[in-house]
Amino acid sequence: MELKQVIENRTSTRTFLNELIPVADLKELVRRAGLAPSVNNYQPWIFYAITNSGLLNKMAIKVAEKLKEIPTNNSIAAKNLLSQVEWFATFFENAPAVIAIAMDEYESVLEMGVQISHEEINKMRNYPDIQSAGAAIQNILLSAVDLGYGACWLSAPMIAKSELEKLIGIQPPHHLIAFVAIGKPSKVTQQKQKKNLEEIFRLID
Numbered sequence: 001m002e003l004k005q006v007i008e009n010r011t012s013t014r015t016f017l018n019e020l021i022p023v024a025d026l027k028e029l030v031r032r033a034g035l036a037p038s039v040n041n042y043q044p045w046i047f048y049a050i051t052n053s054g055l056l057n058k059m060a061i062k063v064a065e066k067l068k069e070i071p072t073n074n075s076i077a078a079k080n081l082l083s084q085v086e087w088f089a090t091f092f093e094n095a096p097a098v099i100a101i102a103m104d105e106y107e108s109v110l111e112m113g114v115q116i117s118h119e120e121i122n123k124m125r126n127y128p129d130i131q132s133a134g135a136a137i138q139n140i141l142l143s144a145v146d147l148g149y150g151a152c153w154l155s156a157p158m159i160a161k162s163e164l165e166k167l168i169g170i171q172p173p174h175h176l177i178a179f180v181a182i183g184k185p186s187k188v189t190q191q192k193q194k195k196n197l198e199e200i201f202r203l204i205d
């Protein structure tokens, strides 16, 4: 599909047909993710393609448990809100595949010559590790559309980050960044209203 078309067609898909995704397609999605730009071309990522529904279910349970630990004011509004958030954080369990993106620490050139920690440099540079992950994730989202799938980026499940890392088998120095849920869309998703160009474009000439 033409790139412009892919960009214009992409929308977050959260309900999927019960159709397996061939491993070849999952590999192709990750291959394209790996072509994304990254800080110092360090490519500090590993992508775990999870198709095991039992594991996805266990992961969703951990996320739901964590959400229940959030203190609320016990109002009905708070309960409704949390149950809505719970769905947005756990629907991935019904996806044919979830790609979990894990990042390693990149090596900063600056780190070799100055007495500033990796964490400080990362903060000074506005978290290029997370920025790199974002580029890779967008490649997955667009490639999913290109291959006839729908996908959704998820950060809400990260509330149970350490529990999810244990379940998936992600070990230091890698840490979990986000999920992408993927599958054939079960319905046509209404595209979200986006700001018009005049609102978001500023020319500085």
Ligand SMILES: Cc1cc2nc3c(=O)[nH]c(=O)nc-3n(C[C@H](O)[C@H](O)[C@H](O)COP(=O)(O)O)c2cc1C
Pocket (backbone or CB within 6 Å): 010, 011, 012, 013, 014, 088, 089, 152, 153, 154, 155, 156, 157, 191, 192
């Ligand atoms: C960093 C990031 C985190 C997101 N996390 C979630 C999430 O946890 N759950 C969810 O259902 N959608 C999540 N989304 C999807 C957004 O809700 C979605 O992109 C937004 O509503 C715009 O809709 P569109 O993707 O269809 O254009 C996330 C998107 C981004 C970029």
